[in-house]
Amino acid sequence: MKIIFLLFGLLWGKMEAAVVATIENENPIIGILAQExxxxxxxxxxxxxxxxxxxxxxxxxxxxxARVVPIWIDKPREYYEDIMMKINGILFPGxxxxxxxxxxxxxxxxxxxxxxxxxxxxxxxxxxxxxCLGFELLTYLSANSREHRAHCSSQKQPxxxxxxxxxxxxxxxxxxxxxxIEILQRDAVTPNFHQFCVTQENLTEYGIADQWRVxxxxxxxxxxxxxxxxxxxxxxxxxxxxxxxxxxYEWIYNNNISHTPEAIIAAQYFAQFFVDETRRSDHKFANxxxxxxxxxxxxxSTFTGMLGSSYEQCYMFDDExxxxxxxxxxxxxxxxxxKWGIFLTFLIIQISHLA
Numbered sequence: 001m002k003i004i005f006l007l008f009g010l011l012w013g014k015m016e017a018a019v020v021a022t023i024e025n026e027n028p029i030i031g032i033l034a035q036e037x038x039x040x041x042x043x044x045x046x047x048x049x050x051x052x053x054x055x056x057x058x059x060x061x062x063x064x065x066a067r068v069v070p071i072w073i074d075k076p077r078e079y080y081e082d083i084m085m086k087i088n089g090i091l092f093p094g095x096x097x098x099x100x101x102x103x104x105x106x107x108x109x110x111x112x113x114x115x116x117x118x119x120x121x122x123x124x125x126x127x128x129x130x131x132c133l134g135f136e137l138l139t140y141l142s143a144n145s146r147e148h149r150a151h152c153s154s155q156k157q158p159x160x161x162x163x164x165x166x167x168x169x170x171x172x173x174x175x176x177x178x179x180x181i182e183i184l185q186r187d188a189v190t191p192n193f194h195q196f197c198v199t200q201e202n203l204t205e206y207g208i209a210d211q212w213r214v215x216x217x218x219x220x221x222x223x224x225x226x227x228x229x230x231x232x233x234x235x236x237x238x239x240x241x242x243x244x245x246x247x248x249y250e251w252i253y254n255n256n257i258s259h260t261p262e263a264i265i266a267a268q269y270f271a272q273f274f275v276d277e278t279r280r281s282d283h284k285f286a287n288x289x290x291x292x293x294x295x296x297x298x299x300x301s302t303f304t305g306m307l308g309s310s311y312e313q314c315y316m317f318d319d320e321x322x323x324x325x326x327x328x329x330x331x332x333x334x335x336x337x338x339k340w341g342i343f344l345t346f347l348i349i350q351i352s353h354l355a
């Protein structure tokens with residue numbers, strides 16, 4: 001028996017070492033692109049904020065084992081070039097904005113996409129991920145920013161994935177556990193919330209069918225077929241039309257979002273997959289201070305679900321938003337106030353224990 005356990009231990013040690021050897025970056029940091037304040041949020045917070053990031057995307061990335069840096073909109077290309085050399089990938093979130101809006105989500109993504117192409121072309125691995133609108137944005141950018149989407153009706157629609165025969169040879173699904181594939185094929189666990197779709201005909205019509213590999217499709221409420229998972233044939237760019245972050249972190253009632261154990265297992269796979277892709281990037285900040293000053297931890301989330309938003313929580317940013325400045329007087333004052341607040345809290349707790 002001891003020999004059996006010893007052999008098992010040796011084999012496990014070799015397996016563990018092999019897994020560790022494939023992970024180059026144990027501290028991945030992923031950027032999430034902000035977008036224009038939605039009409040719904042603007043109605044609830046009129047004239048206060050310019051852009052936002054739904055907190056469920058932040059949790060999605062963190063749940064996969066990475067940290068998050070917010071990526072601002074309405075910045076020059078130089079900003080995106082600089083920040084992308086410090087992080088290991090970018091997520092384009094879903095939402096409700098138009099691609100033809102200036103100085104916003106899609107214009108920022110144009111810069112990001114162009115820089116990502118250049119990085120990967122010179123062997124500097126830099127993954128992109130698009131969810132729902134972000135998935136549509138990837139194909140839009142691939143089509144030279146030409147509107148190519150079809151109208152469809154897939155609101156509050158949970159679906160199993162209709163996989164193509166060779167989907168298991170894709171990067172996205174080649175190493176997916178059988179349990180995950182079984183759930184995705186069998187159960188209606190992928191939450192769909194979109195009025196636009198991308199079809200294989202769209203890809204062909206706009207001359208980008210050879211750039212994208214389609215792994216699955218689905219049908220909307222009216223039987224219209226749309227692409228549900230996709231990956232670039234050359235670059236580490238991935239898109240899904242559904243919302244795994246909603247399975248994990250959105251709890252708005254009557255939205256038809258599955259929170260079963262099976263749904264959670266399947267949703268978590270996509271977070272883990274993308275984060276593991278970003279581990280192949282060795283970009284990093286110059287120092288820990290600069291790294292800390294860029295983290296999403298510097299910003300507060302708001303309980304927007306209480307006011308009827310489709311998001312439970314959001315990070316919302318005003319016109320003047322920026323990263324924390326290193327060694328600035330304002331930063332020093334903020335840190336002093338923060339530490340003083342901690343000290344006072346500690347003091348009050350100690351006094352209450354003595355009373």
